[in-house]
Amino acid sequence: MQRIILHLDLDYFYAQVEETQNPDIKDKPIVVCQYSGRTDDSGAVATTNYIARKFNVKSGLAIKTAKKLLQNTDSVFISTNHELYESISETIMNIIRKYSDKFEQLSIDEACIDISNKINNDYQNATKYGNELKEEIKTLENLTCSIGISPNKLISKMAADSNKPNGTTVILPDNIKDFLFPQKVNKLYGIGPKTNAKLAEFNITTIQELANSERTLLIDEFGQKFGVYLHDSANGIDNEEVKDKPADQIGRIVTLKEDTRDFDLISQSINNLSKDIFNQTLEKNITFKTVSITAIMEDLTIYQRSKSFEIFQNSNDIIATTSQELLRNFLSQESRKLRRIGVRVSNFSQTKGQTNLFDFNS
Ligand code: DGT
Ligand code: CA
Ligand code: CA
Numbered sequence: 001m002q003r004i005i006l007h008l009d010l011d012y013f014y015a016q017v018e019e020t021q022n023p024d025i026k027d028k029p030i031v032v033c034q035y036s037g038r039t040d041d042s043g044a045v046a047t048t049n050y051i052a053r054k055f056n057v058k059s060g061l062a063i064k065t066a067k068k069l070l071q072n073t074d075s076v077f078i079s080t081n082h083e084l085y086e087s088i089s090e091t092i093m094n095i096i097r098k099y100s101d102k103f104e105q106l107s108i109d110e111a112c113i114d115i116s117n118k119i120n121n122d123y124q125n126a127t128k129y130g131n132e133l134k135e136e137i138k139t140l141e142n143l144t145c146s147i148g149i150s151p152n153k154l155i156s157k158m159a160a161d162s163n164k165p166n167g168t169t170v171i172l173p174d175n176i177k178d179f180l181f182p183q184k185v186n187k188l189y190g191i192g193p194k195t196n197a198k199l200a201e202f203n204i205t206t207i208q209e210l211a212n213s214e215r216t217l218l219i220d221e222f223g224q225k226f227g228v229y230l231h232d233s234a235n236g237i238d239n240e241e242v243k244d245k246p247a248d249q250i251g252r253i254v255t256l257k258e259d260t261r262d263f264d265l266i267s268q269s270i271n272n273l274s275k276d277i278f279n280q281t282l283e284k285n286i287t288f289k290t291v292s293i294t295a296i297m298e299d300l301t302i303y304q305r306s307k308s309f310e311i312f313q314n315s316n317d318i319i320a321t322t323s324q325e326l327l328r329n330f331l332s333q334e335s336r337k338l339r340r341i342g343v344r345v346s347n348f349s350q351t352k353g354q355t356n357l358f359d360f361n362s
Contacts, residue, residue, distance in 0.1 A: 002173060004116045004123065005242065006130055007156035008096060010109035010145045011165035015049040017088055018078050020142045021300065029055060029075040033063050041067065046080050050165060083302035087294060087342060091253050092137055099133050102242045109145075112153055114242040123149075126170050134168065150176065154189055154238035176236035181208035188233055195222070195230075210234035250280050251294070251344030259298045259337040266341055267324050273343040274320035286348050287312035291322040294342030295330060305330050312349050319345060 010016065014032040019025060029052035035043040045061045052075065057066045067077070089108045097103045100113035119125035126149045137143055148159025150171040159169040159179070171179050185207055186196045198221065204210050210218075211234035219227035232238065252273045260266065270293075281288065291313075292306040305326040309318075323343045 001116075002121070002151050003114055004119060004121060004126060005112055005150060005153050005156045006099075006115050006126075006133075007112045007148045007153065007160045008110065008133070008145050009147075009157075009160045009164075010092065010143055012047055012049050013089075013109035013143075014047045014080060014085055015052075016143055017085055018081075019049065021084075025076045027051070029057065029070050029073055031057055031063075031066050031070070031075060031077045032080055033066075033077055034080050035063070081300060084296065084300055087253050087296060087302065087340070088141060088143075090251055090342075092141060092143070094252065095136055095140065096133065099129075100242075102244045104242045104244060112156060112242055115149075123170060123172055127168055130168050130170075134166075152236075152238040153240050153242065154233055155179070155236055157189060158183075158187065177208075177211075180234070180236055181206065181211065183207050185210050185234075188230075190226075190229065190233070198222075207234050247284075248348065249344050249346035250277050250284075250286070251292075251342055252276050253294060253296075253340055253342030255340050256338060259339050261331055261334070261337045263324075263328060263331060266327055266338060269341050270323045270327065270343055271320055273341070274316055274323060277343060277345055278314075278316040278319055281314060281345065286345075287314040288345040288349075289313065289347035290345065291319055291326070292344045292346065293323050293326045293330070294340075294344070295327075295334075295338050296340035296342070297334075298337045298339050300339070303330065303334075308347065319343065 015030045018030060018032060030049040031052055032046045032048065033043055034046045041064045043063050045057060045059055045063060045066050047059050048057050052070065055069050055073065057069050085108060093105055093111060096111050096113060100115050100118055102114035103111060105111045115129060119129050130147045130149055134145060134147060137145060144166040146160045146164045146167040148156040148162070148169045148171070150156045150159055151173050155171050155176055159171050160167070163169045183206065185191050185199055185205060188207060199205070199210065202213070202217070204213055210230060213231070215227070215231045218230050221227065222230060254269055254273065256266065256269060289312055290306055290308045292304055295303045307322050307326060
C-alpha cells in the first residue's frame, strides 16, 4: 500500500518568530545572531529573513561579514532567544501532531506525519489538507511554513525545500522521477561535499545519472548500506516509516489576552491548559510525577518552575492546583508582567493498555 507523507518546515524560523514579536521590523533585513561572547561582533548568523538573504546574508556567516554586507541598509541584528523558539516550536508541534496519529519531529522547526488514512489515500485531498494545517499555524501563531507531500519521507522533505517560503508542493507517485532527476546530486538528503566530490569522479552530477549508475559500483565505492541508500534514493525509493516516538512530556503554552500579573486571570488560562493536558494523558494512558509551568515575561525572558511528587499522579486537579501554586510562588518573587503561560507534565510511567504512540518500533 502506498503511503502519503507530509513534511513541514517553518520558514526562516528564528527570524520569523522575531517578526511576530515585533512586527515593526518585518520589512527590514533581519539577522538572528548566535554571539559567541568573545568580542562584540564574534559569532555566526543563526538565520535571516528573506529580505536579508537577498544581500547574501545566510546561516553560518560570520556576524562581522553580515554587518558589512548590510552596512548601507536599515537592518536589524538580534541575539538568539532559544527558549522562546523552543516554546513556540512546542506549540506548533502540538498543532501538527493533531493532523495525524503518526508524527515525527525532525528538528526544532521540522516534522513529518503520515496522512494516508486522514486523506483516504487520495492525493486529490492532499493540497487541501496540507493547506488547512498551514492555515491553522498561521492563525494561531502567525507563522508561515512550507510543506511537501509525496509517497515517502525523502521526497516530501525535498518537495518542502523546493518551494520556500510558504510553499505547498505535492509530488504524485508518477511524477517523482520528473521532480528528482534534473536536480544535482547534492540536493539529495545525506550527500555532503565529500560524497559529491567522489560521485563527480565517476561523472555523476545529476540525480538521474546517479539513478542510472550501477548499483554494484555504488556498493563497491560506498559500502553496502550507503551504496544502497544512494541508489534507492536517487530512484525516489524510501521505505522509512514515520517514527512515532513516545513523548517524554506533554505541554501546552498560550499567549495571555493581555500582559498581566493578575493571578486569577492567569489561573483561568492554567485551568484550560490543564484540562487539555489531562485529556491527553487519559488518551495515552499516562501517569506523571512532575508538573511544571513556563512563564514568558513581557520582555520575553523565560522562567520554568516545577514540582515533583513521590508517586505517580493522574488527575486534572493535581495539574491545575500544582500549576497555580507554582504560579503564586513565582509571582511573589517577580514584578514583571507575564505574556505567555505554559503548563506541562513529565516523568511518565508507561501504564497498561498502551496505544501505538508508546510502541517502540525497534
Ligand atoms: P528556511 O527553512 O530556509 O526558510 O530558513 P530557516 O531559518 O528556518 O532554516 P532551517 O530550517 O535550516 O533552520 C531552522 C532554524 O535552525 C533556523 O531558523 C535557525 C537554526 N539554524 C539553522 N542553521 C543554523 C546555524 O548554522 N547556526 C545556528 N546557530 N542556528 C542555525
Ligand atoms: Ca526552516
Ligand atoms: Ca529546518
